[in-house]
Amino acid sequence: MTQQDRPGGLTRAASPGGPHRGYMPGFGNDFETEALPGALPQGMNSPQKCAYGLYGEQLSGTAFTAPSHQNERTWCYRIRPSVKHSRRYAELDLPYWRSAPDIRPGIVSLGQFRWDPVPMEDAPLTWLTGMRTMTTAGDVNTQTGMAAHIYLVTRSMEDAYFYSADSELLVVPQEGRLRFCTELGVIDAGPQDIALIPRGMVYRVEVLEGPARGFVCENYGQKFDLPGRGPIGANCMANRRDFKTPVAAFEDREVPSTVTVKWGGRFFVTEIGQSPLDVVAWHGNYAPCKYDLSTYCPVGAVLFDHPDPSIFTVLTAPSGVPGTANIDFVLFRERWLVAEGTFRPPWYHRNVMSELMGNIYGQYDAKPQGFVPGGMSLHNMMLPHGPDREAFEGASNAELNPQKLDNTMSFMFETRFPQHLTEFAAKEAPLQDDYIDCWDSLEKKFDGTPGVK
């Protein structure tokens, strides 16, 4: 079966070829890659002198003493050590990129909320200036919780680089295409892809096709991992080989540049005289990757009932409480509904976890109207939600033939922590004031007599 005729998959362009534009398959693999022959030391990490006059530098993504099956680090062989920068850090104001806790008096987060797509703005926006935080949860300084953002990007970063010491970023493009030029290589991502940028990884974001809009889950906690499949076994859901990590690619460019750092919920900037993307070779298991969501193999009910949406978990970031994630990233994609005698859409629900959803394309089965591509919804901790009247009546009376949910891709960032609306989400973003009316016309059917109504 080719990419083109995979059921439910859209056709995709091949990854760009040419030198230093490839990807290596696998999630959490121990990779090794060199952009120049012989640049990577063999059999040791710290030779007295590295080939090509490179400097060796380790990037530790977990504590030195993390259990070995969770331990992540990468050895970089670079033109200059990344400590070489020319200025002390100065604070920078990026007022729309918020961090938890960001709890404002007067802003009510208790409720069901839905937003139309955040529109593009006239001013040019980069990855940094175009980040619009919608919700925050937990506390960035204790490395718990997350933030959900929308990005609006029309301009490439030029001689400007960024890293977040606070977080790992899960990027979910919805419109346009971006290029993430990272220390470890280049990732291109558009709608239907996700990208994972590890904490501390230096990168620049270029616009390949603009304007670009998408969603970001900023994970303050332990890294995203694949969920255990339990009795499902060794296959289906997200398969390790479909995650792609870039091969080494370096820039040898001596131009005045800036490096912005997100640290402790604040932003700081310093200057350097060269591109910091100067890693010629690297080996290790702490690396960025991308994943094509059309390769996600959903598993579901094949006879009756609607299982919990955890069956659609692509990635999970643990919280320390077993089974209770800091964040689950859950995908609602094309699939067949075949359950007999069953109300097939999501049931009515109250949840200890807080559910933030985004629509990448198509129609979501619990909300035929109003939850549109680029839009978001939030059903916060213990807040009731579920199908709107149209979905309820439609599914209660439908003929239960096998039905293909086609052309649909929505997702959920689900966290154990309550999500707080930012001022932007409450006051500037296109909040749908009438959202809760979608349940208003659900009528009382009970009349005290037995029998199906």
Ligand SMILES: O=C(O)Cc1cc(O)ccc1O
């Ligand atoms: O639409 C939602 O709220 C998400 C969701 C989907 C589902 O299939 C079951 C439960 C649930 O919360």
Ligand SMILES: [Fe+2]
């Ligand atoms: Fe839900």
